[in-house]
Amino acid sequence: MTKETTVAVDDNRKVTIAAIAREAGVSVPTVSRVINGRSDVAPQTRERVEELLNRHGYQRRAPAMRTNSGLIDLVFPDLDSPWAVEIIRGVEDVAHAAGVGTVVSAIHRRSASAKQWLDNLRSRASEGVIFVTSTLEPPLQAELRRLNIPVVIVDPAGVPPQEAPTIGATNWNGALRATEYLLGLGHQRIGFIAGPPQLLCSRARLDGYRTAVEAAGLPGDDKLIFPGDFYHESGFAGGTHLLNLAKPPTAIFASSDQMALGVYEAIRRKGLRVADDVSVVGFDDLPEVRWSSPPLTTVRQPLAEMGLLAARTVLRLAQREKIESPRVELATELVIRDSAAPPRA
Numbered sequence: 001m002t003k004e005t006t007v008a009v010d011d012n013r014k015v016t017i018a019a020i021a022r023e024a025g026v027s028v029p030t031v032s033r034v035i036n037g038r039s040d041v042a043p044q045t046r047e048r049v050e051e052l053l054n055r056h057g058y059q060r061r062a063p064a065m066r067t068n069s070g071l072i073d074l075v076f077p078d079l080d081s082p083w084a085v086e087i088i089r090g091v092e093d094v095a096h097a098a099g100v101g102t103v104v105s106a107i108h109r110r111s112a113s114a115k116q117w118l119d120n121l122r123s124r125a126s127e128g129v130i131f132v133t134s135t136l137e138p139p140l141q142a143e144l145r146r147l148n149i150p151v152v153i154v155d156p157a158g159v160p161p162q163e164a165p166t167i168g169a170t171n172w173n174g175a176l177r178a179t180e181y182l183l184g185l186g187h188q189r190i191g192f193i194a195g196p197p198q199l200l201c202s203r204a205r206l207d208g209y210r211t212a213v214e215a216a217g218l219p220g221d222d223k224l225i226f227p228g229d230f231y232h233e234s235g236f237a238g239g240t241h242l243l244n245l246a247k248p249p250t251a252i253f254a255s256s257d258q259m260a261l262g263v264y265e266a267i268r269r270k271g272l273r274v275a276d277d278v279s280v281v282g283f284d285d286l287p288e289v290r291w292s293s294p295p296l297t298t299v300r301q302p303l304a305e306m307g308l309l310a311a312r313t314v315l316r317l318a319q320r321e322k323i324e325s326p327r328v329e330l331a332t333e334l335v336i337r338d339s340a341a342p343p344r345a
Contacts, residue, residue, distance in 0.1 A: 032125035070100040073129040090307025128314035150317030165326040174299040174332030175208025191249035193238035205255040235262025250343035251279035279340035294338035
């Protein structure tokens with residue numbers, strides 16, 4: 001059994017703070033703020049929670065025993081990607097301004113780390129949880145709903161729960177514009193390195209690429225599409241595979257910057273030059289790609305802004321505010337640098 005924070009009742013039974021929150025129709029962090037004497041609670045809400053605490057005979061603990069409150073939980077499938085840092089930066093900016101802390105975790109679906117994370121979540125007063133590229137499995141959805149903890153998802157992996165707001169980017173449009181740019185330079189054989197197929201953003205980028213190729217009247221060629229995973233190694237593998245085709249592409253669109261940098265390495269090992277021999281376009285606009293050689297042309301995904309908006313949304317949900325736009329896509333932008341040029345005659 002998982003140990004939960006509890007409040008005492010007169011008949012020696014225990015009632016969880018989560019139960020008080022459900023009965024009051026508020027979040028667990030709100031009950032914690034009332035218990036800890038925080039001022040950021042609406043008077044009517046405070047009165048309702050105080051009445052329930054008194055009804056159950058809750059005895060205030062000494063200040064030294066109080067549980068810390070005011071936290072945003074930020075959960076990634078892993079933390080070894082530079083884009084995770086950008087999202088964290090956006091969340092931290094909002095959290096700092098709001099006077100709350102941030103707990104960053106990496107959990108894997110159906111793993112021991114997921115259970116441990118949930119156990120830890122029950123023991124702290126979290127304002128809400130931001131999941132990044134998560135499927136949010138039904139059992140986890142149910143438990144968070146039971147705890148009355150609000151959830152926001154950044155770049156959902158699958159169809160998100162109806163009640164969970166999502167923050168994403170215009171992945172389809174960004175991929176479309178990048179492919180159109182390469183077509184406009186005169187490229188007719190454009191390789192594409194895809195991301196994980198279970199992610200909605202990956203599928204949208206692949207669809208945007210295909211739409212642009214079809215709109216240009218070019219035949220689709222599945223040999224030009226390589227399955228990647230957004231990381232450097234798969235970009236190198238994809239670039240190597242595409243360049244070894246009997247009829248290799250003159251340009252490669254990698255659907256993440258890390259994969260694009262892997263393509264750079266594949267081009268160099270082939271004895272070729274980026275842009276002069278093979279054009280490369282990425283997706284994300286991570287800070288380091290402007291310093292790559294040559295600087296990478298890429299689709300800017302507003303990662304920090306996505307984190308910022310997710311944090312603002314989860315704090316609004318914690319205050320039981322209504323969210324007018326539960327499905328938000330922030331605009332992407334093609335950033336033209338020096339990694340793409342017209343194909344050799």
